[in-house]
Amino acid sequence: MTVAILALQGAFAEHAAMLDRLGTEHFEIRQRRDLDRPFDGLILPGGESTVMRKLLHDLDLFEPLQTRILDGLPVFGTCAGLILLAKDVDGGVPCFATMDISVRRNAYGRQLGSFYTEQQCRDIGRIPMTFIRAPYIKATAGAAEALAEVDGNIVAARQGNQLVTAFHPELSTDLSVHRYFLGRITQRNRS
Secondary structure, rough: OEEEEEOOOHHHHHHHHHHHHOOOOEEEEEEEEHHHOOOOOOOEEEHHHHHHHHHHHHHHHHHHHHHHHHHOOOOEEEEEHHHHEEEEEEEOOOOOEEEEEEEOOOOOOOOOOOOOEEEEEEOOOEEEEEEOOOOOOEEEEOOOOOEEEEOOOOEEEEEEEEEEOOOHHHHHOOHHHHHHHHHHHHHHHHO
16 A cells, blocks of 8 residues: 655645554655555645645646545645645635545634644544634535534545545654554455
8 A cells, every 4th residue: 555645835744754664555645746656545634725726736636636636646735735625715715626525624713723623533433633724615516525623624534535634643742543544445456
């Protein structure tokens, strides 16, 4: 199994470290020719979603990645990655628009509004959650389903091949969320 990590901006190195700990082969996507390498899953890290959206278009990565996601490639978006996958973005412009969720950008405020908590996440268990200028999911529709909430706000969801978190599991030592994502890749590969 090989996982590609979008490495245009944001917390891609932290995701790579988690995959290293899980013994999973991975590489970074920085330019169009990186898409020539085969991969079984994709991680869209946290960072600045508007910058990432612009770079995806400027580097001609948007269309081929969107096509792969729509064709069933397992994808895991954290924070900004969640925003990139959402069909509706309050205070922003949708990017891939492949997931039936409506999100509110910077819902938890500025950098000083960052916080840590532990909550239950369906199918995973109790996990640490680090929020940094995080969005939250205002609503799910269609096949999208909420997996976790904090203070009544949806902070994790899935839809088919897509998994998103408003928090940063890559900033903890807990491997549960990444392990869950890898399990979804394995499940798809068996189908």
